[in-house]
Amino acid sequence: MRRLGMWIALALLAGSVSPALAAEPESMTPDELVFIDRAREGETVLFSGEAIGEDLHADADSRWVNLLGESLAIGVYMTNDQAAQIAVYGDHTHEGDRVEVLGVINIGCDQHGGEFDVHAERVKVLVEGHSVERPAAPWKSIAAVLLLIVGAVELRLLQRLRDRKLT
Amino acid sequence: MRFHDLRIVAHYVGLFVLGVGIAMVVPFVTALAYREWDGALDYAIGMAAALAIGGALRLAYTRDAKLSHAHALALTGLGWLAASLVAAIPLSLSGNYLSYLDALFDAVSGLTTSGLTVVVDLDHMAYSHNMWRHLTHLIGGQGIVVAALSLAVGLRGGALSLYQAEGRDERILPNVMYTTRFIWFVTAIYVGIGTVALFAVNMYLGMNPSRGILHAFWISIAAYDTGGFGPQSMNAMYYKSYIFEIVSVFLMIAGTLNFNLHAQVWRGDRSELWRNIETRVLAFNILVLSGLAAVGLAATQAFPGSLEAVRKGAYHILSAHSGTGHQTIYPNQWTTDFGGTALVAVMLAMAAGGAVSSTAGGIKALRLGVIVKSVIQQVKEAIAPKSAVMVARYHHLGERFLTPDVTGAAAIVLILYVVTYITGGLVGAAYGYGAGEAMFESISAAANVGLSTGITSATMPTGLKLFYMFQMWAGRLEFVAVLTLFAYFILGLDMGRGRRKS
Numbered sequence: 259m260r261r262l263g264m265w266i267a268l269a270l271l272a273g274s275v276s277p278a279l280a281a282e283p284e285s286m287t288p289d290e291l292v293f294i295d296r297a298r299e300g301e302t303v304l305f306s307g308e309a310i311g312e313d314l315h316a317d318a319d320s321r322w323v324n325l326l327g328e329s330l331a332i333g334v335y336m337t338n339d340q341a342a343q344i345a346v347y348g349d350h351t352h353e354g355d356r357v358e359v360l361g362v363i364n365i366g367c368d369q370h371g372g373e374f375d376v377h378a379e380r381v382k383v384l385v386e387g388h389s390v391e392r393p394a395a396p397w398k399s400i401a402a403v404l405l406l407i408v409g410a411v412e413l414r415l416l417q418r419l420r421d422r423k424l425t
Numbered sequence: 426m427r428f429h430d431l432r433i434v435a436h437y438v439g440l441f442v443l444g445v446g447i448a449m450v451v452p453f454v455t456a457l458a459y460r461e462w463d464g465a466l467d468y469a470i471g472m473a474a475a476l477a478i479g480g481a482l483r484l485a486y487t488r489d490a491k492l493s494h495a496h497a498l499a500l501t502g503l504g505w506l507a508a509s510l511v512a513a514i515p516l517s518l519s520g521n522y523l524s525y526l527d528a529l530f531d532a533v534s535g536l537t538t539s540g541l542t543v544v545v546d547l548d549h550m551a552y553s554h555n556m557w558r559h560l561t562h563l564i565g566g567q568g569i570v571v572a573a574l575s576l577a578v579g580l581r582g583g584a585l586s587l588y589q590a591e592g593r594d595e596r597i598l599p600n601v602m603y604t605t606r607f608i609w610f611v612t613a614i615y616v617g618i619g620t621v622a623l624f625a626v627n628m629y630l631g632m633n634p635s636r637g638i639l640h641a642f643w644i645s646i647a648a649y650d651t652g653g654f655g656p657q658s659m660n661a662m663y664y665k666s667y668i669f670e671i672v673s674v675f676l677m678i679a680g681t682l683n684f685n686l687h688a689q690v691w692r693g694d695r696s697e698l699w700r701n702i703e704t705r706v707l708a709f710n711i712l713v714l715s716g717l718a719a720v721g722l723a724a725t726q727a728f729p730g731s732l733e734a735v736r737k738g739a740y741h742i743l744s745a746h747s748g749t750g751h752q753t754i755y756p757n758q759w760t761t762d763f764g765g766t767a768l769v770a771v772m773l774a775m776a777a778g779g780a781v782s783s784t785a786g787g788i789k790a791l792r793l794g795v796i797v798k799s800v801i802q803q804v805k806e807a808i809a810p811k812s813a814v815m816v817a818r819y820h821h822l823g824e825r826f827l828t829p830d831v832t833g834a835a836a837i838v839l840i841l842y843v844v845t846y847i848t849g850g851l852v853g854a855a856y857g858y859g860a861g862e863a864m865f866e867s868i869s870a871a872a873n874v875g876l877s878t879g880i881t882s883a884t885m886p887t888g889l890k891l892f893y894m895f896q897m898w899a900g901r902l903e904f905v906a907v908l909t910l911f912a913y914f915i916l917g918l919d920m921g922r923g924r925r926k927s
Contacts, residue, residue, distance in 0.1 A: 292757060293757060310548045310657070311548065311663065312631065312633070312636070314631055314632070314664065314666075315629065316665065324657075324659060324663060326548055329545070329658065329882075330658070331548065331657075333659070333662065333663075333665055348548060349549060350461065350550060350551045350552065365727060365762065366727050366728035366733060366762070368729035368733065371667055371732075371736055371737075372729065372730075372733030372737050373662070373665065374662075375665075392461070392462075392463050392551075394465070394466050395463060398463070398469070399466060401470050402470045402473045404473075405474050405477045406473040406477075408476075408477040408480070409473060409476025409477040409480045410476070412476075412480030412481055413476070413480045415484065416480065419484075419487040420487055420488075
């Protein structure tokens with residue numbers, strides 16, 4: 259029994275120092291990340307956001323993906339393979355993939371001209387994106403027609419008043 | 426102001442409103458091209474509203490009326506307001522603004538080429554609305570009055586007064602109409618070059634051609650017209666490209682130079698570039714302030730190396746000086762990472778501004794140069810014997826004498842700007858913001874720059890939104906047209922005779 263307990267204790271000790279089993283940092287939003295304590299430069303952070311726009315060329319092996327939070331977005335430097343996981347990017351007619359990134363935060367990245375960025379170690383798509391319908395509101399058609407009629411009447415009236423003054 | 430004069434002014438304000446409506450054809454067509462049916466209806470409403478409002482204003486006076494100088498000043502001030510009110514209509518229907526007031530804020534910011542924004546969810550905005558936002562920079566950057574003059578549409582008399590009331594002191598060509606057309610010609614050249622260059626950059630970055638050309642066109646307008654809007658919430662940070670920065674800096678510098686200087690260079694007189702007092706002042710300021718910013722950034726150690734500090738410092742000094750307002754840092758980084766020295770350098774650059782008769786805002790390089798020369802002249806005269814006759818000259822499109830009138834006029838505008846900057850800072854502080862941030866934001870608004878510490882947002886107090894709108898409007902028109910309106914409406918001065926009505 260004592261020997262079993264000793265082996266369990268040793269296993270737990272090994273697990274606590276093993277990177278594979280180490281606790282992940284607390285998940286943040288891009289907005290929180292932008293205000294992160296500057297002393298945490300170079301630390302590993304975990305955050306998620308909506309992929310927006312498109313992935314952009316960084317170098318031969320890497321892409322930039324911008325992830326949006328509540329109102330702020332952060333650029334993530336990731337490999338081509340990591341970027342390939344992201345299928346949908348947010349724009350007017352799409353809600354982009356919700357992507358989780360574990361990576362190193364750089365408040366002034368020395369590799370990228372002092373940019374505020376995250377270098378991804380792990381990228382995971384949490385929720386797939388989808389298209390968004392933006393139907394035209396019927397009342398807008400009515401409003402446009404009514405205003406057009408008012409404007410046309412006014413200009414016609416202006417023309418007639420001018421013609422009357424000339425004659 | 427007599428009712429008769431008000432009717433004449435309203436008649437011509439109607440013309441500007443109709444012009445804004447016509448300009449909305451571009452975002453309307455964009456909406457149709459991208460099948461943004463709701464966006465198309467927003468611009469159908471915008472155009473129809475411009476027709477209805479413009480038509481009503483035109484009915485205020487049905488005879489032909491020649492514009493007096495007084496009418497021109499009032500027309501310019503009111504015309505900009507009316508244009509903003511109408512330009513805000515389709516934006517307010519977009520779903521990207523929390524209220525009509527917020528849409529009006531962006532319309533004022535766009536037309537005055539300030540670039541401060543209270544938009545929400547910009548990354549999901551329709552292309553048609555992004556097109557309109559950036560077009561307001563194009564219309565306002567060259568000037569609403571300039572746009573009307575270049576088309577010579579319906580304006581009877583008062584052309585020179587209108588041109589000058591919009592903050593332009595110089596004519597490029599003998600005829601004001603030709604001058605305004607030349608301004609559009611230069612703009613078309615630079616926006617065209619910028620669009621082609623940035624399109625190439627965007628293709629290299631991997632954008633699809635459709636987004637690539639739109640982003641290139643919008644950023645070219647925003648950079649050359651020194652406006653500062655961007656199609657994504659990250660602004661210039663979105664592209665992560667130093668080539669993008671280089672192209673946009675080229676456009677910013679082109680936009681901050683006097684249109685007269687462009688004309689001189691176009692005519693083959695390249696020596697004007699280095700002889701002109703404005704370019705010398707600009708070059709000196711940019712060099713010194715960039716150095717100061719780099720030193721400040723190096724001290725904060727927020728950026729890893731000296732090269733990065735120089736790049737960040739120089740880019741933001743150029744953005745501030747030109748009044749563009751593109752930034753490659755987050756708003757909070759102004760206070761957390763830029764530090765005191767660099768922040769002050771950027772504020773000085775914003776306050777100083779670009780050249781007269783350009784798309785830039787601020788006090789202007791010519792006025793600063795004239796005032797500095799005057800100070801030097803005063804010192805020389807104090808030292809020289811009483812019998813000495815001293816004449817001071819400066820070179821600005823030719824040799825000119827430095828007279829008390831010239832110095833006085835420059836000093837008055839400088840005082841008006843400084844008072845506006847300080848007042849805006851006090852108002853921001855009164856709303857509870859830090860003094861440094863409040864001062865930064867006030868200068869940014871009044872000098873039509875657009876850099877932001879984060880104060881400007883959809884959630885900022887309504888009173889502050891209104892005050893910043895006033896600052897952007899007054900700064901763009903360099904105060905004269907605004908003060909004229911105050912004189913006519915509040916003090917009751919008569920437009921015809923300039924005396925208070927009894």
